[in-house]
Amino acid sequence: MAKGKRATLSDVAKSSNVSKSTVSQYLNHRYEYMSAETKARIEAAIDELGYQPNILARSLKQKTTATIGVIVANLLHRFSTEVTRAIEDYCHHHDYHVIICNTDEDPSKEKKYVEMLIAKQVDGLIIVPTCNNMELYQRFVDDHYPVVFLDRKMEGLPLPTVVMDNIGSSYICTSHLIAHGHERIAIMTPPRHISSRAERIEGYEAALRDHGIPIRPEYIKSTRIDEAIPELARMLTLEDRPTALLAGNDLILMEVLSYMMENGIRFPEDIALVLIDDVNFTDFLPSPLTTFEHPVGRMGRKAAEMLLDQIKSGQTTASPDSQLVVFKGSLHVRKSCGGPLPEPLAFLQGEEENGTDPNERQANEGSL
Amino acid sequence: MAKGKRATLSDVAKSSNVSKSTVSQYLNHRYEYMSAETKARIEAAIDELGYQPNILARSLKQKTTATIGVIVANLLHRFSTEVTRAIEDYCHHHDYHVIICNTDEDPSKEKKYVEMLIAKQVDGLIIVPTCNNMELYQRFVDDHYPVVFLDRKMEGLPLPTVVMDNIGSSYICTSHLIAHGHERIAIMTPPRHISSRAERIEGYEAALRDHGIPIRPEYIKSTRIDEAIPELARMLTLEDRPTALLAGNDLILMEVLSYMMENGIRFPEDIALVLIDDVNFTDFLPSPLTTFEHPVGRMGRKAAEMLLDQIKSGQTTASPDSQLVVFKGSLHVRKSCGGPLPEPLAFLQGEEENGTDPNERQANEGSL
DNA sequence: GTGAAAGCGCTAACAC
């Protein structure tokens, strides 16, 4: 492996007095018709020269790299690390390699990475899309390029997609608060142009509606992270300020907690708090926090599975009725939220996706 | 980019009635001697065919991939994500790509990934080593392979290394506790066969020694994460149990907090707590936690810089006096730790590495 | 200004 003078297959062939093809056979474990002696000679030459195959050359020839690309929003976030971890494990297990990239929610970076990964000849892509590159996504379907979308769905784009049941998650969290006696419930999410966020608001509204509670726009905030605190402050000075707050994801929660800590606002005493998501420090908070856990690892695994299936079968299923796999999460009650009932009502518990045939659970997020 | 029928440079050449070499010139922006007309024809052909170059073929020819490999212990941990993030940003900026792998502290995985990355012809490697693959590491020096070690150093291996000043960090944290009146101070780290952990204990012992406080082995625990809680429990039942505890890293802290929460042990009231590291939830704990912050991002950046320098210069500096770059962190006091003094003594504050010439700060971790 | 030709390191028919 010495720099600039790595041995090649050719060198091995020379050094062991056989032809390149024989060495190639050896490398690909096709020993069947190979004399034990040849095999031994090749073996010896290989480790004498410290030979390591050049995968690039092999890939060029075989037109397949056994590598997939994964494009996530930001590796500093929990969802991304967990999901990529699961994808990696699955791929590793199936002898695929993974190249991970960050978009930072920037469509131009997304485009750039997609192009570079394709140039690098990855066999397929798993993407948490910025949702702002329609022409790019459209090319996937036109070209039947193997791809799986993750966490966010896009209307009118017949591409296999793995998401969580955001509407359901939010519905359950909201209902939990309602069941505990809350009526003035607020929700905060990052900007809602992305399906997962819009859906969380949708589920929230559905729960209110189903319980005959009026929907009040001043309780619904979709803001950039850096504007979350002022928005929250504003909301809490309303005459009839909310008695409960749904944090739309981990980042929003951190902002909310910062603000509350700084201003001596306690939960659940001053305001009930539920996180539609999960963080690793719930147990260490002054009061344990109720969260909603999604099977992120399983989602990643499923996405990887779907992608490798496409790659291996050559079927990209880019059809109008393409796959949509929805995973359900479940409420994790760590503390009564200030109301009378100690536990969530049984029917509100989320069910787990059972995860074998993706087609069967198409669009079941409407089934609450 | 259509699957199985991507256009090649050859196709572009045909379609625009020029030779492959001319197209290649075009792709490499060597327009100098190219007629505007030819250029236009090639341009047209390229986007008509949706041509995308095949980087594999180029790399095979050029014997360089503009890609580096990064091998970290576990992407689920903060240090790894931050450091890889910084590496990526730096590389992205210098038109290098990055492939990230996880060892999970498993030497066999480490070996496997190193080999696969080399087979993929990466131009160099940044590694947080498991420290259990000496033959592998030795090969790097023998072969002058461009590599930078990160976070952990290994005796007798003349390879460029970027670490933090663990001894100093720990010394400062310990001194901080001493300055606040503590004498019975304990420390817990993961297993100490890895330099960073051994050094944290070393710094702790140095601080005690310098203050004339006896070192008591029963206050020093290096345990596997899953044995941290029982060890802690044992320590806290000692007759003269410690009044202060240094958590050797984030994982240990989580265990400690779990145990404390569960048993109603408060900090700093029942025991003072300082983390030689950082976590993202310090501000949300029941009592703010004093931590020691390391410039992880800058470490990653520096490692990337050193690697790209090696790659570009062809110098691997695998000499006995190879580079050792040490970064210092600084104490972040969030709460008085139970003793009389409200602030750490000024001379205990860590200094920042100023980071231009790596050689100048060789071994300055002994300079406390 | 542009083209022909060789070759990067490997695989895969197909001969022998």
Add this chain to the structure above:
DNA sequence: GTGTTAGCGCTTTCAC
């Protein structure tokens, strides 16, 4: 059982 040959898609002299 093993060797010959062609070629993957690109770059790069060196002619013309």
